Amino acid sequence: MKQRKGVFLSLCAIFVIAAGIFIVSAVTSDSQQAKLSASAGQIAQERGLSPADISAALKTYVPTGKYDDYLMFSSGGHSGQVLVIGVPSMRLLKVIAAFTPEPWQGFATGAKESGDLLDGANMPLGTNRELRWADTHHPALSETNGDYDGQFLFINDKANARIAVIDLRDFETKQIIKSPNMISDHGSTFVTPNTEYVIEGSQYAAPIPFSDYAPIEQYQEKYRGLIGFYKFNRAKGRIDMASSFQIEIPPYWQDLCDAGKKVSEGWLFCGSLNTEMATGGFGDGKPPFEAGVSQKDMDYLHVVNWKKAEAVVAAGKAKMISGIKVIPLQTAIDEGLLYFIPEPKSPHGADVSPDGNYIVISGKLDTHATIFGFDKIQKAIANKTFEGKDVFGVPILDFNAVKAAQLEIGLGPLHTQFDDKGNAYTSVFIESTMAKWTLGEPYNSGEKAWKLVEKIPIHYNIGHLVCAEGDTVSPDGKYCVSLNKWAIDRFTPVGPLHPQNFQLIDISGEKMQLLYDMPIGIGEPHYVQMIKADKLNPWLVYPEVGFNTITMSVDPKAAKSGSEGIVRNGNNVDVYMTAIRSHFNPEHIKVKQGDNVKIHITSIERARDATHGFAIDGYNVNLSLEPGEASTVEFVADKPGVYPFYCTEFCSALHLEMAGYLLVEPNQ
Ligand code: K7E
Ligand code: CUA
Numbered sequence: 001m002k003q004r005k006g007v008f009l010s011l012c013a014i015f016v017i018a019a020g021i022f023i024v025s026a027v028t029s030d031s032q033q034a035k036l037s038a039s040a041g042q043i044a045q046e047r048g049l050s051p052a053d054i055s056a057a058l059k060t061y062v063p064t065g066k067y068d069d070y071l072m073f074s075s076g077g078h079s080g081q082v083l084v085i086g087v088p089s090m091r092l093l094k095v096i097a098a099f100t101p102e103p104w105q106g107f108a109t110g111a112k113e114s115g116d117l118l119d120g121a122n123m124p125l126g127t128n129r130e131l132r133w134a135d136t137h138h139p140a141l142s143e144t145n146g147d148y149d150g151q152f153l154f155i156n157d158k159a160n161a162r163i164a165v166i167d168l169r170d171f172e173t174k175q176i177i178k179s180p181n182m183i184s185d186h187g188s189t190f191v192t193p194n195t196e197y198v199i200e201g202s203q204y205a206a207p208i209p210f211s212d213y214a215p216i217e218q219y220q221e222k223y224r225g226l227i228g229f230y231k232f233n234r235a236k237g238r239i240d241m242a243s244s245f246q247i248e249i250p251p252y253w254q255d256l257c258d259a260g261k262k263v264s265e266g267w268l269f270c271g272s273l274n275t276e277m278a279t280g281g282f283g284d285g286k287p288p289f290e291a292g293v294s295q296k297d298m299d300y301l302h303v304v305n306w307k308k309a310e311a312v313v314a315a316g317k318a319k320m321i322s323g324i325k326v327i328p329l330q331t332a333i334d335e336g337l338l339y340f341i342p343e344p345k346s347p348h349g350a351d352v353s354p355d356g357n358y359i360v361i362s363g364k365l366d367t368h369a370t371i372f373g374f375d376k377i378q379k380a381i382a383n384k385t386f387e388g389k390d391v392f393g394v395p396i397l398d399f400n401a402v403k404a405a406q407l408e409i410g411l412g413p414l415h416t417q418f419d420d421k422g423n424a425y426t427s428v429f430i431e432s433t434m435a436k437w438t439l440g441e442p443y444n445s446g447e448k449a450w451k452l453v454e455k456i457p458i459h460y461n462i463g464h465l466v467c468a469e470g471d472t473v474s475p476d477g478k479y480c481v482s483l484n485k486w487a488i489d490r491f492t493p494v495g496p497l498h499p500q501n502f503q504l505i506d507i508s509g510e511k512m513q514l515l516y517d518m519p520i521g522i523g524e525p526h527y528v529q530m531i532k533a534d535k536l537n538p539w540l541v542y543p544e545v546g547f548n549t550i551t552m553s554v555d556p557k558a559a560k561s562g563s564e565g566i567v568r569n570g571n572n573v574d575v576y577m578t579a580i581r582s583h584f585n586p587e588h589i590k591v592k593q594g595d596n597v598k599i600h601i602t603s604i605e606r607a608r609d610a611t612h613g614f615a616i617d618g619y620n621v622n623l624s625l626e627p628g629e630a631s632t633v634e635f636v637a638d639k640p641g642v643y644p645f646y647c648t649e650f651c652s653a654l655h656l657e658m659a660g661y662l663l664v665e666p667n668q
Helices: 002-024 030-047 051-060 112-119 216-222 306-314 329-334 374-382
Strands: 070-075 081-087 092-097 136-144 147-157 162-167 172-178 185-191 197-202 225-233 238-249 253-259 267-273 298-305 319-321 324-327 338-344 347-352 358-363 368-373 386-389 395-397 403-408 413-418 423-428 433-438 452-457 462-468 477-484 500-506 513-520 528-532 565-569 572-580 583-585 588-592 596-603 612-616 621-625 629-636 641-646 659-665
Touching: 051 500, 051 513, 070 136, 070 477, 081 136, 092 172, 112 172, 112 629, 136 528, 147 528, 162 197, 162 238, 172 238, 185 225, 185 253, 185 267, 197 253, 225 253, 225 267, 225 306, 238 306, 238 329, 267 306, 267 347, 298 306, 298 347, 306 324, 306 329, 329 338, 338 358, 338 368, 338 374, 347 413, 358 374, 358 413, 358 423, 368 374, 368 413, 374 395, 413 462, 423 462, 423 477, 433 462, 462 528, 477 528, 572 612, 588 596, 596 612, 596 621, 612 629, 621 629
Parallel strands: 136 185, 238 324, 253 347, 338 395, 572 596, 588 659
Antiparallel strands: 070 081, 070 528, 081 092, 136 147, 147 162, 147 185, 162 172, 185 197, 197 225, 225 238, 253 267, 267 298, 298 338, 319 324, 347 358, 358 368, 368 403, 386 395, 413 423, 423 433, 433 452, 462 477, 477 500, 500 513, 565 572, 572 583, 596 629, 612 621, 612 641, 641 659
8 A cells, every 4th residue: 555655656746747847947947946846746745636636737727817728608507697618727707698687797787788688588479577587508609611700609598498699709698589489499509500590499399389378188289399590690790580480390399409511511400309299297197208208219300401491481481470480390391391310219419520421319218329321311311211201291211221320338328529530429427427439431430430439437417518619510629528417526515506517528638538627606507619719809898989789889879078967858867977997977966756867878998907887776777887888777766865876896996986976856
């Protein structure tokens, strides 16, 4: 035992000394080097770090002032937000407000611009119920030729079927749509290779629109699924509903999708479950969903020709429902837009290889990765190699005719990503591993093709995984991160609600190496995308003073320096205010009870990071005013009294003095 410890310590020392020399050689003399190396060795010993720990630390540590090579855009899960995380440091850089009010960014906490965004995505069809949280699942970076271009990010809200559009010039949400006809989604968001469309598949079938009541006994006749193709106008940075469409599909529970790329560009692949059309009803003596939904060994991968669907819509064969064009199921079948492929068992992930030819399917209750070839799918469609039709008449392609390979990888495979060396990486949920395996031609041939290479243990219950640009046409390799559902014993306990766990894995070497655990304490992130940091080119301050962050241009109504003041028109009061270190101008806002007050505030700062806040006590207002930004607060001064307002960012030595009074004179 003692001897082993000795070997271990000397290994440690070698690592540390090598590392120490490497790190300090640029700036220190030989004697300083020796001292630092020795003390590094001592630190490692004192902290009980193994050689593997030390190499992991050296691979993840990013010194102060240095930047990360990659950024991850992570779903924030139930928080309804998006997390931005640096790789390899795993430092949290930002939480982008997407669906949930967020005071620091002033998102829907008084600013009219973001408040209108959220209100515009309330429940439609007369209820107008405010939605103020979301279950975000799948972020999608905008793509050009199948590669991330760093311009936009989309993310879905599974709970309410909504999509947020984030502009990566300022990392802010610009649009939120409440999807017409759909009440829940899951296979969302995904983009086509040139971001022509943002894709959304519904999950739990309901009548179309969902507000059309139908008893559950009429599930097969009246309930339906939908896949939405929402046209993205890149110049405007907005989804254009008038040019969008949906396709009606059978009431299976559509799951994860991936858009075809390169050879399969123009197609979409979505897994599904519940082709049994189980309707639950456990309490009423019926089989529970979990049994009913998993009776069959195969469900159906949906294969959708979206290029052709576009033409069908253009030919006027879609119906308007709730303001969007919908291709009826029968039309989709007649026009050859929709085919099924049997997929085993309790399917979840559907992921297209970088060359676009392979579609990797995983079944939660299966032990295989099942791989279909796009070339084989095309041939089967052309030759009508069908093994039958489903009850709605959708042709089912012959499983064996389209199968390229099937590979035993472990129990409970979910999602797959790719590297730059012809390997695939699959998350294996039930056994808590990440499996590395090889793709076939043209990546690997003969003996080397379709082989399980290695598995690395995960802590614990891996859901999705992400590898650097691992779902694009040109993955980078280098890193994968496993996005774990359970942390169990990985972190200091913080009560019965445990954090989720992101585990960084180095995939660049012969063997995979676990580098780092990052707790996520804000919700259950499902999917993440990892982009090379130098593809992003965000603004450091807004380009001009008076910038409206929704129109992304100078607001003609913005308050300007030199013309601050208060304008009254009957009981409408417009306040034109500027903010700069360390004062607001004006400092007194005198209004009468019942006045409609509009405060137009412009930050006239130009210095990087000189952000101000604007909070009104008791009026539920807090804005964030980044340099150049113009924002508006609108409220009825219904409560008489004296309400201080102040800057909520510690912006200068006289920050506490950056304040004023809202004086609301009572009606007699
Ligand atoms: Cu697998 Cu919503 Cu993509 Cu969770 S989903 S893991
Ligand atoms: Cu401005 Cu504090």
